[in-house]
Amino acid sequence: MSWDSFIYFSVAAVILWTAGALIALKGEKKTVPSLLTALGLAVFFAFILGLWFSLERPPLRTMGETRLWYSLFLPLAGLLTYRRWGYRWILSFTTVLSAVFIIVNITKPDIHNKVLMPALQSPWFAPHVIIYMFSYAILGAVTLIAIYYLVRESKISNKGRLMAMTDNLVYVGTALITMGMLMGAIWAKAAWGHYWSWDPKETWAAATWLGYLLYIHYRLRRKASNKTSMYILIVAFLMLQICWVGVNYLPSAQGRSVHTYTME
Amino acid sequence: MEKSSRKIWEHPWGYAEGFIVASGVLLAGLMLQLTIGNIDPAAFGFPVNIIIGALFMVGLLSLHFFLRRKKIVRWLSGVSSTIPAISLLLAVIVIMGFTPQFSDHVSQEQLPPTPLRGLGWYQMTTSWPFVQLCFYLLTILGLTTLRRTTKKRGWRDIGFYLNHVGLFLALLGGMLGSGDMKRYTMSVKEGSVEWRGTDQLGQMHELPIAIQLDTFMIEEYPPKLVIIDNQTGRILPADRPEAYMFEGVGKTTTLAGNRVEILDFMADAAIVRDSNIVNFVHMPMEGATNAIKVRVTHPSLDHPVEGWVSNGSYLYPYEVLYIDSTTSVAMPVQEVKKYTSKVTVYTKSGHVRKAEIEVNRPLSIENKVVYQYSYDETRGKYSQVSIFEIVTDPWLAVVYAGIFMLLAGALFMFIAGPRQEATPEG
Numbered sequence: 001m002s003w004d005s006f007i008y009f010s011v012a013a014v015i016l017w018t019a020g021a022l023i024a025l026k027g028e029k030k031t032v033p034s035l036l037t038a039l040g041l042a043v044f045f046a047f048i049l050g051l052w053f054s055l056e057r058p059p060l061r062t063m064g065e066t067r068l069w070y071s072l073f074l075p076l077a078g079l080l081t082y083r084r085w086g087y088r089w090i091l092s093f094t095t096v097l098s099a100v101f102i103i104v105n106i107t108k109p110d111i112h113n114k115v116l117m118p119a120l121q122s123p124w125f126a127p128h129v130i131i132y133m134f135s136y137a138i139l140g141a142v143t144l145i146a147i148y149y150l151v152r153e154s155k156i157s158n159k160g161r162l163m164a165m166t167d168n169l170v171y172v173g174t175a176l177i178t179m180g181m182l183m184g185a186i187w188a189k190a191a192w193g194h195y196w197s198w199d200p201k202e203t204w205a206a207a208t209w210l211g212y213l214l215y216i217h218y219r220l221r222r223k224a225s226n227k228t229s230m231y232i233l234i235v236a237f238l239m240l241q242i243c244w245v246g247v248n249y250l251p252s253a254q255g256r257s258v259h260t261y262t263m264e
Numbered sequence: 265m266e267k268s269s270r271k272i273w274e275h276p277w278g279y280a281e282g283f284i285v286a287s288g289v290l291l292a293g294l295m296l297q298l299t300i301g302n303i304d305p306a307a308f309g310f311p312v313n314i315i316i317g318a319l320f321m322v323g324l325l326s327l328h329f330f331l332r333r334k335k336i337v338r339w340l341s342g343v344s345s346t347i348p349a350i351s352l353l354l355a356v357i358v359i360m361g362f363t364p365q366f367s368d369h370v371s372q373e374q375l376p377p378t379p380l381r382g383l384g385w386y387q388m389t390t391s392w393p394f395v396q397l398c399f400y401l402l403t404i405l406g407l408t409t410l411r412r413t414t415k416k417r418g419w420r421d422i423g424f425y426l427n428h429v430g431l432f433l434a435l436l437g438g439m440l441g442s443g444d445m446k447r448y449t450m451s452v453k454e455g456s457v458e459w460r461g462t463d464q465l466g467q468m469h470e471l472p473i474a475i476q477l478d479t480f481m482i483e484e485y486p487p488k489l490v491i492i493d494n495q496t497g498r499i500l501p502a503d504r505p506e507a508y509m510f511e512g513v514g515k516t517t518t519l520a521g522n523r524v525e526i527l528d529f530m531a532d533a534a535i536v537r538d539s540n541i542v543n544f545v546h547m548p549m550e551g552a553t554n555a556i557k558v559r560v561t562h563p564s565l566d567h568p569v570e571g572w573v574s575n576g577s578y579l580y581p582y583e584v585l586y587i588d589s590t591t592s593v594a595m596p597v598q599e600v601k602k603y604t605s606k607v608t609v610y611t612k613s614g615h616v617r618k619a620e621i622e623v624n625r626p627l628s629i630e631n632k633v634v635y636q637y638s639y640d641e642t643r644g645k646y647s648q649v650s651i652f653e654i655v656t657d658p659w660l661a662v663v664y665a666g667i668f669m670l671l672a673g674a675l676f677m678f679i680a681g682p683r684q685e686a687t688p689e690g
Binding site: 109113115116118119122168170176179183185189190194195203207211213216218219220221239250251252 | 603
């Protein structure tokens, strides 16, 4: 399956996710929205698998390929949160954000080919990137919740419950970025000779990690302000974005990162 | 953040005092930086690092066992000091993320002559403010962990200890170990033995390990074809460059609006020039190159253009096929799929080991790890030289113990999640 078929699969998936999200907004039962979202996930994942086979390597090398996994994991994170916490709006949020990344991939497609550099030929490659993408999706959902909270604070009736959900998601997301980072460290030792070199991507990964640690420790206090907590999450997510995308554009990182695998 | 009738510096201290103390640590670091400049990691190698580590541990344990009832020690093992310490370290790391970083082997004179140089920002990880903040955070981390041992025990302690002790070991081991880490590159010719390595300053050393390169092999991806702009040499279309990877003779593809037919292929071509004529002939020999014969058709052309394209080798220059005055077919240098060194390694203590070394598959022997580092890139797949990196890191076990504890702690965190009821001071 080539990249050209992406538009059909992604449009089908987005339609299914949107239908699920709309029904979730209205209805009481979780079954139909869950099934529609799951179906959309299956369609989208089918494309990723097809691409994997045609490229003869995991599609995780280029930025566009990582966006692909992000677009998959966002509705998945939304679905899990919806099933567990029952907030009706969460599926709409994750669908919209996922669609944004799909549109980026349609309008600015990367160059996809079979080339996989020797440094990437490692059993750590797939788990390192996939775990990171899943954590990014969860923390993306968390950021949407933070924005939702800050915009509608006065209208939220049960703040405690919303904060409890946010705490849960941040713990899961942080646990996953910790694993992704440490797997990266073990891999770096095998590939580059050192487990941590303060490469620009590593520096921003450390900043992101500290950002979420800040939230977790701040929340340990009963007196913690909800607003400050949510602002910490937004700042942490900004750093996450710099780590994921921004380092490709930062002047301080130009030509210095060994984490760049896009090529002409 | 906190509302109370308590005045500043009145116990119990809160975030405000935390930010003042952490800023003090940062400022003290800055003063040291301005007066004596960056830290030289080599000066903190064995045995200095062991001594510092031991003193630090003794200090932490004494604070805990003799002074833990003091208000300040109590404060140093809680959230009020943790949050400001993490915040300031985070701020320093963000500055580091925005400032180009140079290896600590680059001398001061070679750094950009801006005020940032004096502040140590170009080599943040060896600057005093950074290192002091790390040690301040380690102090809090250590005291917090020790304090936990005096509290009521519960199943959540497992996650707490894995995460906090794990981070403590990884950070302390990484910082103290950096002075003892040695990296040498060694360039070995096929068929010969080498025991001298070059350190990161370019100095040559005799190492207690010798490598004999038995064979060196490079596997490349199939060649690719592209259309380039004759003037700029850039791959077309400029906004989204297209490339076609060779799949076999007889295939047809479209590149930048041109129909390209693959007519013939040679993996071992010699390019023979005879005044105006260029001939491509089979020549299975060292230095032979890849060549693809193509036919290009384009609506603007009267006749299809036909000819050979090659990316050349150290022996032959590359060959493009002119389509018209503005565009050509070209073959970029092939990407390397894999490179392997078959070696026999001898150590001073008498070990002999035959092994295959590749990127991502280093060889561990005694206390050293031998990595496939590079090769003679000017000769590409005909390189007869393999370059290795030999790394010793005596503190790796400490760091790995920390990393694996943290991994287990993350798994715990993933499964257990947050406490259901937030409590004061964790």
